[in-house]
Structures are given as structure tokens and as C-alpha cells.
Amino acid sequence: MDLIELFFIFLGTAVIVYYGVKLLLFSRMLFPKVFFPQPKNFFSSMGEWAVVTGASEGIGRAYAFEFIIKVKKTKKTFCVLCLCKLHFRLPQLAEQGMNVVIMSRTKATLDQVAKKIGDTTGRKVKVIVTDFMKENVFGEIEDQLRDLNIGVLVNNVGMLPRVIPCKFLESAELDQTITKLINCNVKTVAKMCKIILPGMDNRGKGVILNMSSGVASVPFPLYTLYAASKVFVERFSQALQAEYKDKGIIIQAVSPFGVSTRMAAYAETSFVTLSPEGFVKSSLQYIRAGDKTHGSICHMVLGWLLQSIPPKVLCSESMLHSLQDYVKKKTAPKSAAQAAFVNKGN
Template sequence: MDLMELFFITLGAAVVVFYGVKLLLFSRMLFPKIWFPLSQSFFTSLGKWAVVTGASEGIGRAYAFALAEKGMNVVIMSRTKITLDRLAEEIVDTTGQRVKVIVTDFMKDNVFSEIEDQIRSLDIGVLVNNVGMLPSIIPCKFLETAQLDQTITTVINCNVKTMAKMCKIILPGMESRGKGVILNISSGVASIPFPMYTLYAASKVFVERFSQGLQAEYKDKGIIIQAVAPFGVSTRMTAYQQTNVVTLSPEEFVKSSLQYLRAGDKTHGSVCHIVLAWLLQSIPRKVLYADSILHSMQGYVKRKAALKASICASTATYENVKNK
């Protein structure tokens, strides 16, 4: 056997081993309960309280309920007091856990000293940084964004600054106790540079890199810090799309994503979303960024949003007539 033949055999074996390991690692994602098990008392062992930002609806609401069902008291935050009060009542009635309501607007500056004062005495084991804003449901180019200067500030305040500030407030307590979980909600669109959602996608890239860097810094302190990057979830941000195999309800997604808590510093939260991320990263950028594709995406979202608005309007009209 000559040297060249030996080189190619060795190279082939290395490629087989490399992709074999990747396949094994991916196969773990199919069976999270087996590969990443959590004990019944896992969450309550972290602390008595969980804090969830953007908790009034959607994914945040689902996390608040899920953590309460696991035995934690919850602090729920958003800017809508009526909705938060209603949610608090539901959680108390359903789970028997305590709920603390904090009304705040994360799009504004200088709201964090008051938040810190209100949660200072709590034994916080879990933080879910869920609050976020999408500049527009309808995708558009950066310069076509309505009220662009204001939008830049509010997106950075809401999607970037809030996450970092909440970590600053809560992480010291976790470090001193040597335990805790921080879940920072990113987005599947951060998997690649994403035209038409440029500002939003870029803000979610920050969420991922910040989370991964923070996990490297504090992993040896017994703290889990993970970026959670969903694709389709039926929320107001996605115009409440019909649920299916790809588009999950908030409750389905949260239940699934919590099973991947020990799966590393980033997860897409469900098998179908993991596959979607792989497909998105595999498609050539020239294809994804073609004008025809971008215009088709814009038109699709417009039609979906218009249809949803029409259904809501029809339902409201029917309810008004019925109640007369």
C-alpha cells in the first residue's frame, strides 16, 4: 500500500467518523427525555421563584404556567396590568402557586432599578428573558420600516438591553447559591442573516452570542444559561398562524423546549425546529436572498395577516350582534 492510498483511506475513515458522530449527536435530539433527563424536583431545587418577562401572552405566558405547574412561584412582567392580573389569577387557581405581578414597559429606559427593588428579597432559581418586539409583522427592508429611528431604539431596549440588564440583576444571586437557570428567548431567524427582518434577526443574534458567552463564563458555577431559538409558534408576533407540525402552540413549544434544557447552550426547542434550522442553513444564500423569494415571503405574510384580521373582524361583528 503506497502513501497516497493510505492517505485517502485515512481521510475516508475520518470523514465517516466525523459524520457518524454528528449523526449520533443529532439522534439524541429525537429522544430528549432519555438523553437529557430532569428529575421531578429539578426546578424547585433551584429556588422558590421563577421570573418571566413578556409573560402576558404567547411563549412567556406558557413558560409562567409551565414553571408554576412544576412547583415554582412566578414573577410575571409585562406592560399590560389587566392581562397580567388575569394570568396571575389563572395560575393561582390552577396550580396553587404564588404569583407576583410587575407592570413595566421594557421599551423605555430606566425601568430596572424599580424591578430590582421589587425582586431583591426573592429566592430566584429561574429567569426566562422572553420579552421581545418585532418591528413589523409584515417583512420589509430596513429603510422602509415605519418610524425607523424610534424603532431602532425600542428594538434595542426591548430585545437586547432588557436581557442583559435582567441577567445583571438576577445572575449574582444564582452565582452565590451555585445554581440557577437562565433561558434567553432568541429566534430561528437568527440562524442566518435574514433579509426583510434584518433588525429583529440581528437583535436575536446578540441574544444567542450573549447567552453562549455567559454560559462559558458561569457553567462551572452550576448555572445553566441557554438560548432558545424557536421558528414557528402561534403567537401575536406570527399573526396567530394555524398550528401544525411546524407551527406549534406556545404550550406545546414550551413543554418541548424544557426537555432540551441540558442539551447545550442553544436549542431550537423541538425536533421539527431543529430540522428547519438545518434546512435553512443548507440552502444556498443566493437562493434565499433572491428578490423573487423575498417578495414571495412578503406577499405570503401579508395574505396571512389580512386573513387573520378578516376572521377577527368577522368574529367581533358576530359577537356584537349576538350580544344585542
């Protein structure tokens, strides 16, 4: 047996072992309750309070109402404060008696959510109205959170410049869009961590969940600004986890693909496009699964498939035109229906 033959045998064995290990690691994701178990007091053991940014609609609202349902099953007290466009629910937090801080820029909607929580549970509800797309909003937030024992932070707030994808220079009011998107998607994540992480560091425990997106897995033309901002969220989260995991703090980037929210033009739910409630229930099972999760099995498979497509194919002109046509086709009926509703209302 010559050296060349030995080389190929060794190479083949290495490839088999490599993909065997990857398959074994992936198989753990099929049984999160077995491989990533959470004790009943997991969240409450981290601290007295949870803070969630964004609470008025979409995934965030689904999280909030799931939280309310869970609250009815417990006699423990909680408090709710509301932060911007919530995209995350924390049912276990209520089940285990954590106090919760939420925020949003939409006061009317938040008041409705707060009333619902109050009517349903009889508990105390506080609302903070803030717009993370603006400058200089964090001083007041820090004052409101200063004396709280915060065990969980969910950085969920985010903005998508427009649903219909377009090239960078075709974006309307590009200068303003850049500023708003960086403030909302990038600056907010770093600032909220800066406010809350020191307390977790001092206590040696805590959980931070930063909402990214599946589109951050690869360069994603036509959603350039949005995808790039979510790359920041992923890398920032993974680096922070490396810095603070020895302190007992869990920091994770959550990167979903399709979820039926306003940001996705309320796409119909399917095996690929999850309801906000379905995504929330699934993603919370993977908090102990590493510094990044797609939040569900179908989205994990989508992430793998997306990364398997050659960049030249993914970024080709024909692919970009197909993406634009697909999104326009999917969103046109909803846009027309919404316009008709507005006109009828007027």
C-alpha cells in the same frame, strides 16, 4: 497505493466519522428524557423563586396557564409576579413548589391572568406592570427582586417590528423602532442577567433561559433588526454559559421557528408551526442539552435545512419577494378578520 489515493481514503474516512458523530449527537435529541434527564426537584433545587419576563399572551400565557394546571396537583405555596409579553411557561416549577415572578406591560390582561390563578389555586398573586421598550425601568425591578432567592430566570420578552417583512429603510418610524427593539430584545436580556446572575453566582447554581429565534441561524433579510437582535441573545447566552458553567449555572438560548402566537399572526398549527403549549412542553425537556436548543425535533430539522441553503440563494431577490408574498398571503385573512371585528365593535 500512492499518496493521492491514501489522501482520499483518509478524507473519506474523516467525513464519514464526522457525520457519523453528528448523527449520533442528533439522535440523542429524539430521546431527551433518556439523554437529558431532570430529577423531580431539578428546578426547586436551584432556588426558591423563578422570574419570567413577559406574561400576557402567546407562549407566555400558555406557559402561565400550564403552570396553573400543574399547580392544582400540588399543595405547595407559590407566588406570581408578572413581567412583559411572556413567551415561556414553567410547569415543573409549580409542581415542585417554586415561587414565580412574571411581568408584562398589559395590566388588564395581567389582572385577568392573576384572577384566574387566584380563583384556580387560591394562592397569592402579585402583578408588576412594566414596559421593557422604555428606558429606565430596571431600577424598580431590581428593588422588587432584591431579597428573593432566584433560581430560574426566563428572558422571554421580545418585539417584532412588523409581521409583514420589509427592507430596513422601509420600516415605519425607523428611529423609534430601533430604540424600542434594542431596549426590549437586547438591553432587557443583559440587564435582567445583571440583576439576577450575581445571586446565582454566589450560590453556585441556577438556570437562565434566553428566548432567541430560529431566524438567528443565518443572515435573514427583511427581518433584519429582529434577526440581528436574536443573534445577540444567542451569542450572549453562549458566552455567559462558557463563563459560568463551572459555577453550576445553566444558561441556554432557546431558538424556536414557527409558534402560533400574535407575533406569527396566529398561524395555523401544523407539524412545523407548533402551538405555544406544544412548544413549551417540548422545549423544557432540552434544558440540559447544551447552550442552545431549537426546542423541538421539527425545529431542529428546520434549523439544519436553513443552514444548508447557500446564502446566495437565501438572500436572492426572488427568494425575498417569495417570502414577502408568502407572509402576506398567510396573514391577509387574519388581518381582514381582525379589522372586520374591530369595525363591528365600533
